[in-house]
Amino acid sequence: MNLVAICLLAYGIYYRRHHRRDLLFAYVALNVGIFAVVSLLLVQRIDIAVGFGLFGLLSIIRLRSSEITQQEIAYYFVAIVLGLVNGVAAAWPLIALALDGVLLAVMYVADHPQLLGRTRHQMVTLDVVHADPDLLRADLESRLRARVLQCVVTQVDYVRDVTVVDVRYVAQDARVRVR
Incomplete structure (x- = not known):
């Protein structure tokens, strides 16, 4: 058994x-x-x-x-x-x-993928530093082609002009396979 x-x-x-x-x-x-x-x-x-x-x-x-x-x-x-x-x-x-x-x-x-299958989580490294949180959200939504639910900046490097962001988003065109 x-x-x-x-x-x-x-x-x-x-x-x-x-x-x-x-x-x-x-x-x-x-x-x-x-x-x-x-x-x-x-x-x-x-x-x-x-x-x-x-x-x-x-x-x-x-x-x-x-x-x-x-x-x-x-x-x-x-x-x-x-x-x-x-x-x-x-x-x-x-x-x-x-x-x-x-x-x-x-x-x-x-x-099950259909329960919350369209919600995603990703660490994103951007080649820009955004001072405005609304601009950051808009940039992420544009790059991910998704609606951002939450984004938390985890690292900012002003020397290299890099931002690392923990992003939770809903994929707009995610095709979820049911198994």
């Missing part, structure tokens, strides 16, 4: 929408590892302190690869939870199945 659930999450939802093979593998490996540890802890009746120690060990593992988004962290979290649920609830398969279904349904809907 755990393998079906993580394959649905990793391959069926995440990979089809985000196409990051490296994280797909990480989600599956993390889930299977968590499932194995929880299953072993339940079968062996190891002291609870050892269990907390193992999960403490897992919590200090840092994600040292390329930068990941908050969305991808959510997938990591659900991969962990699926492993925990299926490991702990192995004696009650209907409960595990129901919880797997709820977790997968929530991820499918919450990350």
Whole structure:
């Protein structure tokens, strides 16, 4: 049941929408590892302190690869939870199945492209410094061909005449693929 659930999450939802093979593998490996540890802890009746120690060990593992988004962290979290649920609830398969279904349904809907698919986030480096926020917004809308919802200047370099802006916008002609 755990393998079906993580394959649905990793391959069926995440990979089809985000196409990051490296994280797909990480989600599956993390889930299977968590499932194995929880299953072993339940079968062996190891002291609870050892269990907390193992999960403490897992919590200090840092994600040292390329930068990941908050969305991808959510997938990591659900991969962990699926492993925990299926490991702990192995004696009650209907409960595990129901919880797997709820977790997968929530991820499918919450990350669905049609939910907020036209909203985008981007760091933009401009070759100009705008003193007027309205001119900055107009310049960004012109360059992005989109309606700017929010823009925050994160860096200004007057020597090189460069501005770095964190922009959230709505794409006007975004074609969202439904999966």
